Amino acid sequence: MSVNRIYLASMGHLDADILEDLEEALTMHFGFETRRHPPIAEPEHAYDPQRRQFSAVAFLQQAVEHCPPEAVKMLTITERDLFIPMLSFVYGQAQLGGKVAVVSLAQLRQEFYGFPSDGDLLRERALKEMSHEMGHTFGLIHCPERLCIMSLSTNIRHIDLKGSEFCGGCRAVLRENTAVTRAGGSEVLAWEERL
Amino acid sequence: MKSAWEILVVDDEEIMRESLAAWLREDGYEVETACSGREALDKARAKEYAIYFVDLKMPGGMDGIETMMEIRRLHAEASIIIITAFATVDTAITAMKEGAQEYIVKPCNPAEISMLVNRIIKVKNLQRENAILRKKLSRQYSFHDIISKNPKMLEIFDLIKEIASLRSTVLIHGGSGTGKELIARAIHNSGNRADKPFIGVSCAALAETLLESELFGHEKGSFTGADQRKKGKFELADGGTIFLDEIGDISPKLQLDLLRVLQERSFYRVGGSEEVQVDVRVIAASHVDLRQAVQEGKFRDDLYYRLNVITIYIPPLSERREDIPLLARHFIERLSHELAKEVVDLSENALKLLLEYDWPGNVRELENAIERAIVTCRSKILTEEDFNFLQRSIEDKKGWTVPTHLSLDELERQVITATLQRTQGNIKEAAAVLDIDRSTLYERIKRYGIQRERLVEK
């Protein structure tokens, strides 16, 4: 029954034309067939007018609802600036060891910091964030190796500083976990699926 | 190292609680959540978390501050981070005064919270490493279950190694609870008899005739109830070691029998005429000074010299106070396991209290005290309060200094008079307090000419 396919989708309108690059990178990094999913609408009631940001939890939940049953993973991309109640922002969110992840482009854009827009830099950052969040869906946790893609970035400088690859340790875990996923092994149900 | 630590997130709001938990899990921590102060306490009772995130404002019963204080009551050294919204920073400052390690205003910068968590975990890792190091050290100070770094005790360990394989009799001298049997076992186990039996007999526990048959066995029909031939401890210990505890208490007849065994290496069973040959190493122990007993004519001098080939004197715990922390932690490790209660250490103040106390019952009393504290304690760390029962006896003593100008008789007279005054002349009660027979008490009252009637009138 498992088709072993990763889906990639935009959630809401995307200004950036980067889905094709992301699709290619997904195939390369994780070795699954990657397919484009039709655009998904933004979740309702995700906007917090006080914070002028969107709830990452609501976006993740929307992704869960639209995730095709045959998908091993689904990555969604949004332009919206995401937050969780505790934190001022998040670059993305994923179900640890689960199926879906969301990456926000808002704070990856140079414009956010008052600089002129830079399409190449945005693409590079988006690729890194994508790999990072996908790593979480494959069960990887943050890596103490500062240059590893799985190291926690709490500011944009660090995203630019770190590489776009998994370090040796993370790659080993990833290889093992993708093998399990490919074999149709059971996956941990993350909390968002219970919401 | 990270996944070894667990974090508890306490918040009534599910999205808040679960999204923070998910974020921390991505960082590699085991995270559990609780939706109320009550649930948090239930969880904290079951185990200790490295960090507690507690929301300040929770409806229904316990708010964040109360929850924090209750957690702290369970785990004195818990790291608690109070979460607050902007409007309540004042309350957060109160929280800090009440002992919150940190407070964070939500929403907070990911870098800030990440640094805060890392800093706390770093300290926890360091503390854990220290605990492991301490455990290693205490193992280093352990010799056949005897734990010490006291120079006199270390000398004893050396002596034991030296004499372990000899057949010479050993006399162990030490107050009750100093671990005389442990020393005897250490001698047995480090020598060439280690794979042969070690048989212990407490000479104080049995009446003379029973002890005799216990030691030497008896033939069938040798006395009422002896319906079978029975081997005695000496026969059972053949090839190995016999440990005779409280040897100062044995009767003159048994002293003679024992002397014969030591001289001839043979004896007769009670009611028997066949000589039984044994190869047994004798280790004897006494809490009374046998030399003095010899001088007073209560103990045979020839037996004393036979026993006293090698003498080991175990100092009381009050003379090896440096061992108290080692021993206390050793007992915590062993007893918490036996009692299936997770207790890992004791607080500085608790240790201070143990160091101050006099330990008349020596190591055994310390062991009992640790056991009692573990049974009643409510957190993973034993605190001063868990040793309240010792504190009372320290305070009792403070008001009283040992007089140094009285004869023992005079001291006894005063103690009996004072006790009778307290019990208002009630003999039964006074005898119980003094831990002597009523007949003995009557005899002393007569001997010292204490006038009971006068006491009662008072």
Ligand SMILES: [Zn+2]
């Ligand atoms: Zn991450």
Ligand SMILES: [Zn+2]
């Ligand atoms: Zn890594």
